Amino acid sequence: xxxxxxxxxxxxxxxxxxxxxxxxxxxxxxxxxxxxxxxxxxxxxxxxxxxxxxxxxxxxxxxxxxxxxxxxxxxxxxxxxxxxxxxxxxxxxxxxxxxxxxxxxxxxxxxxxxxxxxxxxxxxxxxxxxxxxxxxxxxxxxxxxxxxxxxxxxxxxxxxxxxxxxxxxxxxxxxxxxxxxxxxxxxxxxxxxxxxxxxxxxxxxxxxxxxxxxxxxxxxxxxxxxxxxxxxxxxxxxxxxxxxxxxxxxxxxxxxxxxxxxxxxxxxxxxxxxxxxxxxxxxxxxxxxxxxxxxxxxxxxxxxxxxxxxxxxxxxxxxxxxxxxxxxxxxxxxxxxxxxxxxxxxxxxxxxxxxxxxxxxxxxxxxxxxxxxxxxxxxxxxxxxxxxxxxxxxxxxxxxxxxxxxxxxxxxxxxxxxxxxxxxxxxxxxxxxxxxxxxxxxxxxxxxxxxxxxxxxxxxxxxxxxxxxxxxxxxxxxxxxxxxxxxxxxxxxxxxxxxxxxxxxxxxxxxxxx
Numbered sequence: 001x002x003x004x005x006x007x008x009x010x011x012x013x014x015x016x017x018x019x020x021x022x023x024x025x026x027x028x029x030x031x032x033x034x035x036x037x038x039x040x041x042x043x044x045x046x047x048x049x050x051x052x053x054x055x056x057x058x059x060x061x062x063x064x065x066x067x068x069x070x071x072x073x074x075x076x077x078x079x080x081x082x083x084x085x086x087x088x089x090x091x092x093x094x095x096x097x098x099x100x101x102x103x104x105x106x107x108x109x110x111x112x113x114x115x116x117x118x119x120x121x122x123x124x125x126x127x128x129x130x131x132x133x134x135x136x137x138x139x140x141x142x143x144x145x146x147x148x149x150x151x152x153x154x155x156x157x158x159x160x161x162x163x164x165x166x167x168x169x170x171x172x173x174x175x176x177x178x179x180x181x182x183x184x185x186x187x188x189x190x191x192x193x194x195x196x197x198x199x200x201x202x203x204x205x206x207x208x209x210x211x212x213x214x215x216x217x218x219x220x221x222x223x224x225x226x227x228x229x230x231x232x233x234x235x236x237x238x239x240x241x242x243x244x245x246x247x248x249x250x251x252x253x254x255x256x257x258x259x260x261x262x263x264x265x266x267x268x269x270x271x272x273x274x275x276x277x278x279x280x281x282x283x284x285x286x287x288x289x290x291x292x293x294x295x296x297x298x299x300x301x302x303x304x305x306x307x308x309x310x311x312x313x314x315x316x317x318x319x320x321x322x323x324x325x326x327x328x329x330x331x332x333x334x335x336x337x338x339x340x341x342x343x344x345x346x347x348x349x350x351x352x353x354x355x356x357x358x359x360x361x362x363x364x365x366x367x368x369x370x371x372x373x374x375x376x377x378x379x380x381x382x383x384x385x386x387x388x389x390x391x392x393x394x395x396x397x398x399x400x401x402x403x404x405x406x407x408x409x410x411x412x413x414x415x416x417x418x419x420x421x422x423x424x425x426x427x428x429x430x431x432x433x434x435x436x437x438x439x440x441x442x443x444x445x446x447x448x449x450x451x452x453x454x455x456x457x458x459x460x461x462x463x464x465x466x467x468x469x470x471x472x473x474x475x476x477x478x479x480x481x482x483x484x485x486x487x488x489x490x491x492x493x494x495x496x497x498x499x500x501x502x503x504x505x506x507x508x509x510x511x512x513x514x
Contacts, residue, residue: 142207158177
């Protein structure tokens with residue numbers, strides 16, 4: 001073994017306000033599916049138009065896709081993208097977005113009080129996914145839509161040729177099937193804000209009918225049933241049980257959505273991952289209960305296909321906006337250091353639940369509560385939350401190993417949280433660390449001896465003296481991951497984390513522990 005040190009960023013902190021945190025490894029949790037590092041593109045604000053699609057931009061491809069955004073999506077490490085909604089999908093007719101663009105109708109989007117030009121639709125999304133190297137995840141309209149429309153969309157996207165709809169796709173410029181494997185059976189239909197809002201019983205019935213029809217086309221499709229829109233829904237738990245009792249033999253995933261925001265309490269906000277932990281475990285408890293009572297139930301997993309930092313109270317203001325615009329500026333959040341630390345901790349929570357969560361999608365991707373921001377005519381840039389996501393995505397396919405912290409220093413547990421993953425061949429380890437204390441530093445001592453670490457390949461810290469600093473068009477790299485001192489000796493990793501910070505460390509290991 002050789003000891004190694006990385007020297008660079010040295011945040012200053014009062015030594016008297018530091019805690020010593022010892023962390024040890026526990027048993028493996030499971031394998032981190034690459035689909036945990038998904039994202040979401042909805043026809044909302046400038047997410048599509050001016051986001052992933054802007055034909056007049058200097059970087060635009062021949063298909064009108066923003067090349068600078070594509071480059072950042074690849075750097076981000078996104079693996080799967082959910083589309084076209086979101087609330088938008090419950091009023092969307094997919095037929096409006098296919099065929100010659102000059103014949104596509106403009107429609108009112110009631111969900112986001114906008115005008116949808118339909119210039120970008122299913123074929124463009126499939127082409128964009130190929131360009132970005134991501135897997136498509138299509139949501140179907142079970143709000144104002146129906147089973148027949150869903151099955152026709154499936155035929156259009158996945159049947160090779162020889163029928164009216166598949167031949168139409170070929171004529172529209174896509175000779176090969178899009179072969180979409182992942183399908184969401186609607187969106188947030190438990191919510192009264194949703195077009196076509198239904199009771200759990202009403203949704204369960206149409207979801208089961210639609211899933212059955214889709215499986216007649218292809219029994220190997222992967223289907224996602226709608227779960228609760230958030231943990232505070234009055235029907236949470238009961239909704240999941242009712243839906244699964246009707247669909248557990250037909251679907252592979254149950255969705256859940258959750259957002260967090262800072263509400264004048266930075267300390268509580270930094271502990272958002274504790275809430276996510278509880279939410280996921282409650283959903284899993286319902287899934288396990290239904291599995292135990294339904295002999296034909298599939299091995300249903302959780303699809304956390306909307307999660308992020310966003311003050312969802314904004315939605316009420318959007319719903320009451322007067323008039324309709326094309327691609328208005330909506331939900332363009334300027335993310336802060338604190339936001340990025342929370343996002344990093346939420347990614348850690350997702351990884352440590354990889355045995356029950358196998359799909360996750362940060363909502364959304366560009367401009368609209370996204371890690372990427374884009375303005376007309378200028379290069380796109382990385383928001384603060386971009387950096388922990390890109391670092392965590394290096395754990396795709398890794399084994400996630402549980403950890404134990406010796407400092408349960410508050411009623412809610414330790415302020416320092418560690419997540420450790422190891423590559424399948426055992427030669428690489430990723431360590432993610434959050435210090436969620438607003439005031440105290442943490443001197444971390446992480447025992448990795450059982451993994452036979454050999455050297456620190458990189459150690460990076462996301463931190464700023466101002467926890468509410470952000471990246472802007474004029475200062476794009478104020479908040480990034482920067483090298484930080486880290487020491488590896490005798491199998492123990494040591495580094496210091498200032499308050500409100502997130503760190504990513506990559507280590508090499510001796511093969512087979514030799």
